[in-house]
Amino acid sequence: MRIHNREELSKIREMAAGKVSSTKCRILICAGTGCLAGGSGEIYEKMCELTKDCKDVDVEFGPEIAHGSEHPVAVKRSGCHGFCEMGPLMRIEPLGILYTKVKLEDCEEIFERTIKHGNIIHHLLYKQDGVEYPKQEEIPFYKKQTRLVLKNCGHIDAEHIEEYIAVGGYQAFAKVLFEQTPDDVIETILESNLRGRGGGGFQTGYKWKQVARQQEKTRYIVCNGDEGDPGAFMDRSIMEGDPHKMIEGMLIAAYAVGAQEGYIYVRAEYPLAISRLRLAISQAEESGLLGENILGTDFSFHLHINRGAGAFVCGEGSALTASIEGKRGMPRVKPPRTVEQGLFAKPTVLNNVETFANVPMIIDKGAAWYRSIGPEKSPGTKAFALTGSVKNTGLIEVPMGTSLREVIYDIGGGIKGDAHFKAVQIGGPSGGCLITPHLDVSLDFDSLKKMGAMIGSGGLVVMDDKTCMVEVARFFMNFTQNESCGKCVPCREGTKRMLEILEKIVAGKGTLEDLNLLDELASMITDTALCGLGKSAALPVMSTLRLFRKEYEEHVVDKKCAAKNCTALRRFVISPERCKGCSKCARNCPVGAISGQIKKPYVIDDSICIKCGACESACAFHAIHIEA
Structure with missing residues (x-):
């Protein structure tokens, strides 16, 4: 089915939307990595088997649809719903019911009671503080969020392009292709003040503008889907649950800067994301939305997938492009920067998955709409992977500027086991710690920088009062030291020395002089390392030393670990x-x-x-x- 022009795209959208609306009952089973590990694949197969001969259903809620509909029941594999703590998850439309912790043996009861007769199964509903929540949108975990980038995840079939088109997919791309010049597109992104969601928060529109003005006409679009932070899975969930949104963003970027080739760099540990991206690219090519003469125009764009070997350093731009070229992933000295000489030494737009996924809705709804969300200097929303000692772990999306208190207590449901909040590690190994006085700080690029932390890719690890902060610093330094590419001495040797000191402290052999040495080494590495990984490697140690120095001193002077985590103490x-x-x-x-x-x-x-x-x-x- 090749779409030859904008009018055909509109017709396809109407047909696809009509097919969805004519389905009396849609069963959306989470097929994200987490739920699949919990058995949702078998649940999907069982629900398909139970509903294959179902001619009629009697749903008592939702829109009135005539009995005997052409599509009475549809069972779909969706992307990650986000509420990972409660998986496997099953959403039933039009009731809006979300069943949690579904087991294979629950399928027949769901089919008989809910699918056939519209009755709610209470023991499968989410409950909090004695309150039962039948509707997904009423659950506090979801109600407090603003899901824009993640809007389709859990609500559409992740493996069919028609479902993405039905909800307005590729509409923004068609708009720029037929109504706007490349300069218009760049200006819109500049006006929106969209900042990169991969860590540094660099202004996306300015990056595109720099590539567009280069004399060299061969340009590339590269999507960073490496996502190396421990515990982070925002980009993975978008690639698994709504891959076309990211692809559409890349298409718009390619049109804006005049690129004809693009690469998606995905870590090999994401096999499901790679599989769904391959399927999405294939479907887009068959539909005429990728390849030559897209939608009957002279614009062409080809997209490729490159699998990374799981090196954390390949999240850095020059290391990533080197890896795509088949070289060892190591950063290089800058300038020249990626926008001037990136992939194959050509001008390159490099953004991460979440950044590209923001682009279609900015084009569709306008820069002013986007700037109305969140603070002026950090507009829009941000997806976070909420993990650790919090009741409701999972994937969340909130407006920039939301406070930690709202995230941890309103969305996350508070600290597990009614323990006391101690700290949150934000930004992964490249980030820092925030403590109780920071609970009301605005989660945005600039506010966190003042606190000695950073958003990073969006990992949020919540820690309670049973956590040893010295051990936390040692854990992240161990990770960073292992992931150092070894090219520059400050990172290669400096992180090794810092790790040795931290291991000495948790073993009960540290001294007060070691704390001063940690400070000196941290400053040296931050000031002299070659790339962003090295420059931020010491952040977890620096922030814990500043905020929990007494805890460090207890380890080296009293030889005690108050949290009782350090075995030797x-x-x-x-x-x-x-x-x-x-x-x-x-x-x-x-x-x-x-x-x-x-x-x-x-x-x-x-x-x-x-x-x-x-x-x-x-x-x-x-x-x-x-x-x-």
Whole structure:
């Protein structure tokens, strides 16, 4: 089915939208990576089997659609719904019901009670604080969000281009192709003040303008889908759940700067995203929306997928383009910058997945509309991966300028187990920590920079009062050191030295001089490293040192870890009042550190104890604990 012009695209949209609206009941099963791991693939197959001969349904809510509809029931694989804590998820339209933690054995009950008769199954609904939420949009997790980039994720079939076209897909691209000049497009993006969602927050329109004005006419569009931050999965979810939105953004960028070739750089650890991107590109090519003479015009654009090997450094622009070229992914000295000499030494627009996904709606609704969302200098929304010690983990999208308090307590439902909030690591290994006084700070590029943190790609790791911040710093430094490409000495050697010091501290062998040395090394690496990875490598250490210096000092002076996380600093003691003298702890100790007499309290020799915790696990009387 090749679409030859704008009019045919409009007709296809009407037909596709009509097909969706004529379906009496749509069952949207989350087929994102998380839910698939929880068994949603088998749930999809089972629902297809149950509904294949279904001629009629009796849905009691929603729009009136005549019985005997041509499409009574449709079972669809959607992208990530975002509410990962509650997966596998199933949305049923037009009821708007969201069933949570669905199991394979629930399928027949759902078919008989909900699909055939419109009855709600209460034990599958989400409940919070004793309140039951039948409708997805009423659940606090969703109600407090503003889902624009993620609007289609969970609501359309991720594997069929017709569903994207039905909800207005490729409308913005057709608008620029037939109504606007390339300069008009760039001006709109400039006016919107869209800033890159990959980390640095550089103004997208200015980047495009720089590429467009280069003398060299061979130009490239590159999408960074590498997403190397631990715990981050915003870009992955867009590629899996709404790939055409990102592709449309790349098409608009290509038209704006005069590019005919584009590359999507995706980490190989995202097989589902790669599969859906390949399918989306194939469908767009068959439809005449990619390739030669798109929609009957003289504009042509070809799109390719390049799989990365999972190197964190390849999230940096020059390392990424080097990797696409088949070279080792290592940053280079700048200038020249990517906009001047990027991929194959040609001018290159390089933005991440979320940035490109913002472009179609800016073109469609206008720059003024976009600037009306969020603060003036950081407009629009931002997707975050909310993880850690928070009740409702998952993928969220909120306006820039939303406070941490709203994200953690209104959307995230608060701290798990009613523990106390301690900190949030924002921006992954390249970011920093925010603490209680920062709960009401605006989540935008400029405000976070003042706090010594950054949005990064959008990872939010919430930590409670049982978290050791020294260990957190050690974890992120270990990650960064492993991911250093080794090209420049400050990053290669500096991060190694910092990691050694942090390991020394958590092992109970640190000194106060080590804390001063960490400060010096952090400043040196930040000032002299070659690329963005190196310059931000020390941020987690710098922010934790500044905000939790007392905790560091406890580790090096008192040789204690208040959070009881650092194994070497734990001291197991036996409470004489609770000990029954059963000797079970002594029999389970692998090094013979426990001694005593039967029916009398036993004792632990701390000089022999290896802090394994076997004794604590073995004690039936809870007589053994870690000394505070």
